[in-house]
Amino acid sequence: MRIRTSERGRAGHLYDAFVAERITREDVAHVADLARLSLSEEELDLFTVQLAAVLDHAEDVESLDTEGVPPTAHPLPLVNVLREDVVRPSLDRAEVLAAAPAVEDDRFRVPPALGEEQ
Amino acid sequence: MTFLTTDAGVGTIVEPFTVTDPSGQAWELVVGLEVHCELATATKIFCGCANEFGSEPNTNVCPVCLGLPGSLPVLNRQVVELAMRLGRALRCRVEPSVFHRKNYFYPDMPKDYQVSQYDRPINVDGELELPDGSVVGIERAHLEEDTGKSTHVGGGGRIHDALHSLVDYNRAGVPLVEIVGRPHIRTPEQARAYVQELRAVLLATGASDAKMEEGSMRVDANVSMRRAGTDELGTRCEIKNLNSTRSLVRAIEYEARRQVDLLSAGERIVQQTRHWDEAEGRTHTLRSKEEADDYRYFPEPDLVPLEPAAEWVAAVDAALPPLPAARRRALSDRTGAEQATAALVVERDLDALVLTAVDAGGDPDRLLTRAANDLAAADVGALTAPAFAAVSRMEADGALTATQAKVVLAELVAGGGDPQAIAAARGFEAMGEDELAAAVDAAVASDPAAWQRFVDGDPKVAGLFVGKVMKATSGKADGKAVNALLRQRAAG
Numbered sequence: 001m002r003i004r005t006s007e008r009g010r011a012g013h014l015y016d017a018f019v020a021e022r023i024t025r026e027d028v029a030h031v032a033d034l035a036r037l038s039l040s041e042e043e044l045d046l047f048t049v050q051l052a053a054v055l056d057h058a059e060d061v062e063s064l065d066t067e068g069v070p071p072t073a074h075p076l077p078l079v080n081v082l083r084e085d086v087v088r089p090s091l092d093r094a095e096v097l098a099a100a101p102a103v104e105d106d107r108f109r110v111p112p113a114l115g116e117e118q
Numbered sequence: 119m120t121f122l123t124t125d126a127g128v129g130t131i132v133e134p135f136t137v138t139d140p141s142g143q144a145w146e147l148v149v150g151l152e153v154h155c156e157l158a159t160a161t162k163i164f165c166g167c168a169n170e171f172g173s174e175p176n177t178n179v180c181p182v183c184l185g186l187p188g189s190l191p192v193l194n195r196q197v198v199e200l201a202m203r204l205g206r207a208l209r210c211r212v213e214p215s216v217f218h219r220k221n222y223f224y225p226d227m228p229k230d231y232q233v234s235q236y237d238r239p240i241n242v243d244g245e246l247e248l249p250d251g252s253v254v255g256i257e258r259a260h261l262e263e264d265t266g267k268s269t270h271v272g273g274g275g276r277i278h279d280a281l282h283s284l285v286d287y288n289r290a291g292v293p294l295v296e297i298v299g300r301p302h303i304r305t306p307e308q309a310r311a312y313v314q315e316l317r318a319v320l321l322a323t324g325a326s327d328a329k330m331e332e333g334s335m336r337v338d339a340n341v342s343m344r345r346a347g348t349d350e351l352g353t354r355c356e357i358k359n360l361n362s363t364r365s366l367v368r369a370i371e372y373e374a375r376r377q378v379d380l381l382s383a384g385e386r387i388v389q390q391t392r393h394w395d396e397a398e399g400r401t402h403t404l405r406s407k408e409e410a411d412d413y414r415y416f417p418e419p420d421l422v423p424l425e426p427a428a429e430w431v432a433a434v435d436a437a438l439p440p441l442p443a444a445r446r447r448a449l450s451d452r453t454g455a456e457q458a459t460a461a462l463v464v465e466r467d468l469d470a471l472v473l474t475a476v477d478a479g480g481d482p483d484r485l486l487t488r489a490a491n492d493l494a495a496a497d498v499g500a501l502t503a504p505a506f507a508a509v510s511r512m513e514a515d516g517a518l519t520a521t522q523a524k525v526v527l528a529e530l531v532a533g534g535g536d537p538q539a540i541a542a543a544r545g546f547e548a549m550g551e552d553e554l555a556a557a558v559d560a561a562v563a564s565d566p567a568a569w570q571r572f573v574d575g576d577p578k579v580a581g582l583f584v585g586k587v588m589k590a591t592s593g594k595a596d597g598k599a600v601n602a603l604l605r606q607r608a609a610g
Contacts, residue, residue, distance in 0.1 A: 034412055036223055073216045073238075073417055077424045083157050085196035088166030090180050097176065106175040107269065107284035110225040 019052040129253030134304040136346055137374050139382030144346035147374050149309050149339055150354075153316055154294050155326040156264060156334040157200045163263050163293035164191030164233070164421075170482035171332055173287035183291035185229030189418050197293040198240075200216065201261050202426060202434045204325040207441055208256050214425040215240040215260070217418040225285050226265035234262035234296075236415045240424065246299070246319070247443040248311045249461035255300035264292040295325070301340065301351060306367040307375075313337055313363055318442045318465070330362055337366055338558070341373040343381060352377075353387040357401055359394045369394040376459030403469055434463035445469050453482040459490050466495035472504055480507030481514035484523070492524050500534030508537040511563055519596035522546045545592060554587075554595055558603045573608045580604055 027059045028048045086106065093106065102109035126395050134146035159169050161338035179188035202212050218236035241262030246254050267289050272281030297316065303309050317335060320328040328335040342354035357373055360366045372394075377387055392401040433447070440448070446460040449469045453476060468489040474486050485506065493501070513523040518541060526540050541547070561583045562569050572579040580601060587600045 028161060034221075034414065049365055073423045074419070075422075076422060078422045079214075081422050082195040082198065083166075083192045085161050085166050085194050086166060087161050088180075090167045091175070091176050091184075093176050093179075097182065098540075104284055107286050108176070108225070108282050110268075110285055112270070112280040112282055 018056070019049055022052040022055040023048060128269065129247065130251035131306045132252045132260060132308050133252070134346070135306060135371075135374065137343070137378040139378050143382065144379045145343040145374075145381065146346045147306075147370070148301050148342045148344060148351060149303035149306075149370060150310060150352075151299045151303065151336045152318060152340070153297045153299070153313065154264075154338075155204075155297065155320055155328060156291040157197055157295060158193055158326050159196045159200065159293055160237075160567045161194055161196075162291035162394070163194050163197050163261070164291055167288075167291065169292050169530045170288070171334065172542060174286050176288060178288040179290070184229075184287060185227070191233065191418075193421060193424065194293065197261065198424065199434065200293075200323070200325045201240055201259070201295050202431060203323040203438065204297075204320065205244065205259050206434055207319050207323050207325075207438060208241065208244035208246055208259060208297070210241035210244030210256060210259060212240060212426055212431050213242055213523070214238065214423060216423050217261075217421045218415045219416055219418050220262075220413045221345075222413060225283060225497050226268050227290060228266070228287060232263060232265060233418050233421070234593035235260035238518060240426075246312065246315055248308065248315050249442075249446060249457065249465075250308075250311065252308060254308075254312055255298050257298045259295050259297045260302075262294050262296060264289050264294050266290040283555045286463075288383050289379055301342075301354075309339065309370055310367050313366060314465075315442060322439050322441055323465055336360075339370055340371075340386070342376045343374060352381075355387065355389065355401075356391045357394050358391060358404065358424040359396075361396065365394055368396075368399060369401060373397060376401065386546060387504075427499040442515070449473065453486055454478060455482075455486050459486050462490045466490075466493070468493060468498070469494070471498060471506060473505040473512060475510065480509035480510040484510035484513045488523065488527060492527060498523045499531040502534070505530050505537050512537065512541065517541070519599075521593065521597060525593075547596060554591075554599060555603060557587050557595060558583070558600060558607065559588050560590065562604075562607060577596070 025044055025048050028044055028051060032047075048093070072104075097106065097108070098109045099102045131461060136146045137145045138144045155192055156169070157163075161167060161181055162169050162178075163174055165180050167178040167180050170178060177266070182191055205212055215235050216238040217233050218232045219231040220236070221231045223230055239258040241259040243259070244256035244259065246256060246382055248254065260285075265288040266285050269284045269286075270280035271284060299312065317328040320335070322324040328553050330337070337360045339357045340354045341357060342352040344352045355373060355377070357369050360369055373392070378389060391404045393404045394401050442464055446457075446469075447462045449455050449460045449463060449472065452473055455463065460469075463472060466489065472480075472485045473480075476482050480503075487505075488510065494572060497505075506527070509518070509523055510528050512518040512526075513520065518526065522541065522544070525544065526537055526546070529535065529540050530537065541595060555564060564586060565582070567581055568579050572583070583604055584600050586599070587595050
């Protein structure tokens with residue numbers, strides 16, 4: 001089914017199906033949660049529709065025949081940009097810590113974080 | 119010993135560790151290890167800050183490793199060199215690779231992502247051969263950057279109860295290789311052997327100083343159980359916070375039993391990360407395992423692909439030192455050493471000394487025994503291979519007893535010299551049979567009551583008589599020969 005976003009007014013139910021095939025409101029809520037974004041109900045609706053349009057575009061691109069085209073890892077035609085293993089001066093600690101919101105014991109003081117202990 | 123061809127190659131089969139549940143069903147262990155190693159470079163992976171353990175907090179930091187806007191990472195050549203050395207030593211293929219961003223929000227990375235290799239790692243498809251002859255497959259050994267170090271304040275230092283955390287970014291951006299082993303490990307002991315062997319390879323190649331206690335080598339264990347004799351993999355749990363090989367062994371045994379308790383009660387294992395508590399001797403749940411999708415990996419736009427030239431890989435191969443597995447084999451081939459002895463001598467880094475001493479005419483069996491039991495690892499002081507060879511010959515020819523040989527060796531280690539002269543100075547000329555027999559008879563006659571107890575079958579009294587003979591002969595007597603004579607006298 002190929003329906004352009006501009007056709008929504010004329011075929012609302014078809015448009016809803018077009019969105020639902022590509023992304024759900026729950027998907028958007030999950031991605032927002034991963035990015036630590038807090039979205040209102042209206043924003044969730046809005047971004048679900050917009051992201052469906054983005055995915056639709058990706059489908060257009062995906063439909064191209066890329067047989068024999070190597071995947072692009074980087075837009076620049078460059079590999080192996082390397083530097084020698086030579087120590088260079090680091091920043092002054094007082095200057096670094098002056099930029100931190102909070103400091104204790106010469107360390108960055110941060111709120112408690114639940115999650116993986118590294 | 120059975121040999122078979124597995125997907126890891128040819129190796130000895132290890133009898134799996136099993137736990138039998140109350141119904142009599144046996145469950146067997148499957149373990150795969152993920153090992154993170156800090157590479158022994160002078161600087162970090164993407165910037166010129168020093169890669170140094172134990173510096174004052176936040177002194178080895180710059181705009182790149184602090185993730186300040188506008189800074190750009192550049193890959194360290196030596197990181198690539200060391201990663202390839204390790205990869206080739208693990209019999210991996212070196213492939214063109216790409217860096218990705220692994221996105222997560224945690225204050226140990228100021229950028230809110232960690233640069234890592236995802237679907238195109240530098241080293242793929244290797245294997246590690248252990249001293250017992252078993253072979254463990256290596257899926258990949260990829261590059262990534264280490265994270266900063268968090269200290270949790272309040273709540274007894276436990277992350278879940280902490281009031282706040284303090285972060286030191288000296289470690290952020292230190293180069294890491296993550297070695298992902300295949301689930302080919304069958305016992306807790308094999309897991310320990312794998313970590314020790316990997317450590318030996320890291321040290322031999324100079325890739326890392328591999329200190330578990332300083333965190334430059336960190337081991338996570340994926341543990342699952344399955345019905346004994348089946349091939350399917352069960353749901354696994356990942357165990358973190360393993361700070362020693364002892365913790366590793368204990369944690370795997372604990373986790374195996376925990377999972378069997380659940381499985382035998384008809385429950386399902388939930389895939390999750392668990393934290394080993396060494397003091398309590400148990401694992402705690404830390405979190406449900408994220409899906410890889412949740413990290414929203416995408417190619418790092420600030421770094422270009424890495425494609426080491428074939429010439430570079432060939433140069434790495436040519437410069438690889440002899441690796442532990444090859445050294446064990448060479449030692450066994452030349453001396454007939456048993457697997458365990460060869461492993462011990464190579465682990466002590468004494469195989470080269472033994473082989474040179476064999477070339478100098480030494481007795482292989484005596485050399486191996488002394489190297490495995492009586493010489494300190496790696497440091498043999500002033501002992502030379504020819505002197506070591508001479509002592510082994512004297513021992514093999516009966517000119518020195520085992521006890522005397524150890525004394526002469528200790529003196530050679532301490533100050534060098536001529537083994538013959540040292541033996542002569544100590545009065546270590548071999549005792550004649552008659553002289554020894556006379557000394558034994560005199561000892562027996564000196565304590566008839568004790569002798570009667572020995573004759574009546576109390577073996578503990580033997581030590582008393584051996585001691586008397588040693589004293590009378592100034593330690594020249596061979597303890598084994600004295601014991602044999604005592605038994606002979608008692609029987610006759």
